[in-house]
Structures are given as C-alpha cells and as structure tokens.
Amino acid sequence: MASLSKPDAPRFDVDVFQNEYLAQGAREVNAIVTVTATGGGTSGGRPLTSAATAPGPGAAVVLVIDCSGSMEYPNTKMRHAREATAAAIDELRDGVAFSVVAGTHEAGDVYPGNGRLAVADRDTRAHAKDALRRLRPNGGTAIGTWVTKARQLFASRPEATIRHAILLTDGRNEHEKPADLQRALDEAAGQFTADCRGVGTDWEVAELRKIASALLGTVDIVAEPSGLADDFRSMMTTAMGKQVADVALRVWTPANAQVKYVKQVAPDVEDLTGRRVDAGTRAGDYPTGSWGDESRDYHVCVEVPAAAVGNEMLAARISLVLPHPDGTAEVLGQGLVRAVWTDDLESSTRINSQVAHYTGQAELADSIRDGLEAHRAGDLDRATAKLGAAVKLAHASGNEGTLKLLRKVVDVVDEREGTVRFRKNVSEADSMTLETRSTKTVRVKK
Template identity: 85%
Template sequence: MASLSKPDAPRFDVDVFQNEYLAQGSREVNAIVTVTATGGGTSGGRPIGAPGPDAAVVLVIDCSGSMEYPNTKMRHAREATAAAIDELRDGVAFAVVAGTHEANDVFPGNGRLAVADRHTREQAKDALRRLKPSGGTAIGTWIAKAQQLFASRPEAAIRHAILLTDGRNEHEKPAALQRALDAAAGYFTADCRGVGTDWEVAELRKVSSALLGTVDIVAESSGLAEDFRAMMTAAMGKQVADVALRVWTPANARVKFVKQAAPAVEDLTDRRTDAGTTGGAARSASNEGGGGRRVGDYPTGSWGDESRDYHVCVEVPAAAVGNEMLAARISLVLPHPDGTAEVLGQGLVRAVWTDDLASSTRINPQVAHYTGQAELADSIRDGLEAHRAGDLERAGAKLGAAVRLAYSSGNEGTLKLLRKVVDVVDEREGTVRFRKNVSEADSMTLETRSTKTVRVKK
C-alpha cells in the first residue's frame, strides 16, 4: 500500500476481492477493487476549521422563468445557496452563476472568483436576494461559464460545482450541451440537483456522470437548503483531485469493462485514457493485442474520507490447467502534467487455471453482489421506460425483477422506493402489481436513485 506524501492528505488503501480460479479454456477474470481513503477529510486527520487544499466552488442556480412557479421555489433556491455559502471554508474561491438561456456570474462578477470570508459571504447573499426568475434554460452555457470561472483560479487543486435546475434543457441543442461537457470533463466535478418534477432525469444524469458528481431529486423546494448544506460539506471534505484508477494488463489481454460499483453504479469503460496522457486526450476504447496500450487510466474524481468499490473485468488468453498469471495490476494514481504519476495504492488480480470444479465455479461474493446491483439499476430503468411507453407487461416483469434483486441484496432504500411505484405481492419472487395514481415525484425519485447501491454485507 502507498500513501500521499503530504501529511494532511488521505491515505489510500486498495483491496482486491476475486475468485482467481478458472476452468480450462476460461478467459474472463472479474474482481472487485475496494479503494479506501482515510485521514484527510473533515472526519479524519484535519480538524474542522483547519486550512484545507486550494479549492474553488461555483454555485450554478437556475433562474429561468419557471422558477417563479410556485413563487416559493426561487426563494427556497436563494436560501439553499446561502446555506451552502455558509459552509464554505475560509480561503476557498467561489462564485455564483445565475443560469437562464445565458449564464451570468452574479457574484463577484467580471469573470472572477471571490475568496470566502465573513465579508464576501454576506456580499454573495446580498447578490442572491436580487435574483429574479426570467428567460429559458441552456445548461451547456452554464457549464461553460463555470469552466471559465475555474480557469481564472488555476492554482485550485479542488474544483467543484453545484448545479440546480427545475426544467429541461430546451434553449440549446443537445450538441451544444455535449460540447460543453466534453470540454469540462476532467477539469471540474459537479453535483446536480433537479427541483420539482419538470426536469429530465436522463439529461441531468448525463451532466453529473460526465462531471463525476452526484444527481438527485428534491421534489419539494423546501428541502433544498438541507441538501445544499450537505453537498457543500462533502465538497469541503475533499482533499485530493484528479485521481485515476490505473489498470495494467499483460500482452494479449484486454479490459472488458471498468465500473464504479459503490456508492453508485457508474460505467467508466469508455472514459479510458492511455496512461501518461493528460486533459482527457488520447482516449482509447481498447488495449487489446500489440496495437493498443496495455496501461489505461480511468477517472475517479476528487476524494476525501470515503470508500468506493470498482468492478474490473479482464479477458486473458486461455491457458492449460496448472498455469497461473497476473491478469491485471490495479493502481490508484495521481497523474502529473509532466506525464509522471504518484502511486497512492496498488492491488493485483490473478488468474489460476484448475480442473477442480468446486474452485472454478465458485463466484466471489463481492462480484456476485455488485453484478446484481448493476442488474437492479438496469431493471428499474428498463421497467420505467416500458411503463412510459405503455408496455405494462414488460414494465411489470422488469420492476418485479428489480424488487427481487433489491430484496435479495438487502438494498432496503431502493426496495422502499419501488414500493411507492408497485404493490409488492411477493418480494422473494418479484411478483408485483402496478399501483394506481403513482405520483410523478415517486417515479422520478426511483429513476434518479436507481443507481445507488449498498455495500456487501461482511
């Protein structure tokens, strides 16, 4: 195990869980990689109130005309933003952006960031009081503005945005949003929140996924302040940014996929970059055979005191019984602009071919659990899509499967959300009936939180 050299930074530990035994002719190796960072966040070695790393935060608040209905929504958004500003650590650079069909940095203005202290917090709150709803929604413009603001503070190691919207991205083309996300990916992270039920889950998830943040629904605007306060507290606990999961594979092997498995399912496979490149350049979908690179980096974003699980699947050349090989070397690294990287932790994935049926057919509990959690998220998504399309038979089958998977894995949070959408006849078998008059808020909450997972019971 390795740790950062800075005394106030977290220590990273990497643990690998797998069944390394393969039957003769088998090629697929699965492993769950648990990464744990300790000692660097607000609950670790740094006392609350002590200086942290250079950080910058941009709060992006939807100020489109729809925020006026009901008239409490904008007031609650202003109060929530003020609550988040109160959680800023002294010395953190920050700005507030009002998002409509344009993006206006309402504080401090002129493309700058202010430095958080007692006076600037009060000035920012005063600027919030003057926000009035009007105009449309162009989220890509908001993201581009946040990136410009972060660029004015290049020394900030942690760059994080909080983005709130109540509607769909109706005033720009999808390609414009995608261009903004492509430019911002890897430069800053963002937590996204949808207030009410007139926004689109898939659209906001696309933003949070690209920017390695979270997405959630706040159905009632009165709950915004608590949520914003929690998001900012978490952001202030981050101690190191731009960490990558580096996967080395031997010749003639290839990475089939890399997915974050906990605390939420997030497919990182297509975000691979060749090791040693920076800024999202040199993307590679494969490292197979002599033509591709054998070392790839997968982004993980910023870290404080926390633990995450990753599912890594590698395809290796088949071998005879008795052979064994190193199937992958998993490292957590902090890349530097000069192409070097600091290794923060490391684990090994092995493959051993055997004719012992009991060994080769045993499924590792961690691998089985997270495979089920990914299937659970897919079943919810497919079930809700089928329901919207009017295919009730398929919807019932998929949501029934989701109930069975949630029950068997102990995912009580998701099971509770499912019960608001379907009547559960038999949770073990996944027998369900659709409830009448399901609220849009309950349906969207289930869809938004469908990717949240539970850890393996020890």
C-alpha cells in the same frame, strides 16, 4: 493490498476481492477493487479543521442556480433556491474561492462578477448572500452555457486543485441544441466535478444524469423546494471534505490481455469504460474525480489468454494514481488481480461474493430503468415484469433504500419472488425519485 500517502494527505488503501480460479480454457477474470481514503478529509461525516487538511486557497466552488422563468412557479421555488444557496455559502471554508452564477438561456455572474471568484471570508459571504436577493426568475434554460461559464470561472483560478460546482435546475434544456450541451460537457470534463440537483418534477432525469456523469458528480431529486437548503448544506459539507483531486484508477494488463470494462459499483453504479486514457504500455487510466474520507468499489473485468491447468498469471495490476503535469504519476495505492487455471470444479465455479453482489446491483439499476421506460411507453406487462425483477434483486441484496422506493411505485405481493402489481395513480415525484436513485447501491454485507 497496498497503500501510499503523504503525512498530511489521505491514506489510500486498495483491496482486491476475486475468485482467481478459472476452468481450463476460461478467459474472463473479474475482481472487485475497494479503494478507501482515510485521514485527510472528513471524520464522522464532518470536515476536519486542521490547517493541513482544510481546503483553502487550493479549492474553488461555483454555485449555478437556475433562474429561468419556470422557477417562478410556485412562487416559493426561487425563495427556497436563494435560501439554499445562502446555506451552501455558509459552509464554505475561509480561503476557498467561490462564485454564484444565474443560469437562464445564458449564464450571468451574480457574485462577485466580471468573470472572477471571491475568496471566502466573513465579508464576502455576507456580500454574496446580499447579491442573491437580485436573483429573479426570467428567461429560458440553456445548461451548456452554465457549464461553460463554470469552466471559465475555474480557469481563472489555475492554482485551485479542488474544483467543484453545484448545479440546480427545475426544467429541461430547451433553449439550446443537444450538441451544444454535449460540446460544453466535453470541454468541461476533467476540469471540475459537479453535483446536479433537479427541483420539482419538470426536469429530465436522463439529461441531468448525463451532466453529472460527465462531470463525475452526483445527481438527485429534491421534489419539494423546501428541502433544498438541507441538501445544499450537505453537498457543500461533502465538497469541503475533498482533499485530493483528479485521481485515476490505472489498470495495467500483460501482453495479449485486455480490459473488458471498468465500472464504479459503490456507492453508485457508473460505467467508466469509455473514459480510458492510455497511460503507457498496456496501461490505461480511468477518472475517479476528487476524494475526501470515503470508500468506493470498482468492478474490473479483464480478458486473458486461455491457459492449461496449473498455469497462473498476473491478470492485472490496479493502481490508484495522481497524475502530475510533467507526465509522471504518484502511486497512492495498488492491488493485484490473479488468474489460476484449475481442474477442480468447485474452485473454478465458485462466484466471489463481492462480484456476485455488485453484478446484481448493476442488474437492479438496469431493471428499474427498463421498467420505468416501459411504463412511459404504455407497456404495462413489461414494466411490471422488470420492476418485479428489481424488487427481487433489491430484496436479495438487502438494498432496503431502493426497495422502499419501489414500494411507492408497485404493490409488492411477494418480494422474494418479485411478484408485484403496478400501483394506480403513481405520483411523478415517486417515479422520478426511483429513477434518479436507481444507481445507488449497498455495500456487500460482511
């Protein structure tokens, strides 16, 4: 374990959990890397208020609110969206740059307008909340234009290192081509992070997850519009606790070794493998976004050259780094992954508990996704089998949150064995909630 930090910044600790012992000829090395940031963001779930840690001129927030025609049904939906946006604005710290955008088949500046961001204080918060009264449902849905508008607004504040968006929609991206959305996401990736929320049940989980994944944010459902205010308030509180942006997980491997995959496995499952950016000889950076006081786990899998019994090697060096514009990078924390070849069967076949746990959590997410897809396709047998497997995995890992959601979709006969029956008349909200939150994991029990 190693950690480095500045006195006024979060402290980053990196811990590596693995079974370093391999059988003769074995090549795959697995490790769980736990990264913990403390002392710079939030404490007890609330932001610290010291001048050294509070976001101010270095932070910018854009709130993007769906104002398409469907937000009129029911007629309370738009009202709750306005109230939620106002609640989020109240959580802004003084000095934070912010803007409100109305999203339809285009993106319009609601406040302050003209491609600018306001600076949060008592007056601008009040003016922004007054401007929310102008939000009216009208038009279509083209989320790529919303993402592009947010990117342009953030670009007007190059000094802001923490750049965070909140995006709310109630429908599918029906008024632009998928390629247009993808292009907007490609251009925005790495420019800001975004938490995405779907209100009601007429939006598409996979579509919103794609947006949140590209922008290194979260995705969730708010089935009832009345729940929006609490959710927005919570998201903004978390955003205000972020202290360090654009942090990367750097993985160095020796000659003839290669990274098979890098996945975030807690608090959510997110595959980062395809986002690797070369960072010098035999090293690659994987983006992790912004950090406050929090802890995340990553599963790193490396393939090394096979070796004889008694040999050992450094399989990977894992560093948490903060890249600088001049091409240098500040190392915030570091850990090592080892490989030792042995002929002791007990040592080489022992699966590290952290690796086993998160492998099961990833399989749990896949089983839920496959089961719900099979159910939509009318394959009840496959759906029942997959969701039964999910129940068994959730029970074994102690993931009570996911097990509770599964029980709203299937009747559980035996959770230990994964014996289930699909429930009749499952609500769309329950099904979408399960799908949306399927990637949420639980930490290894100590």
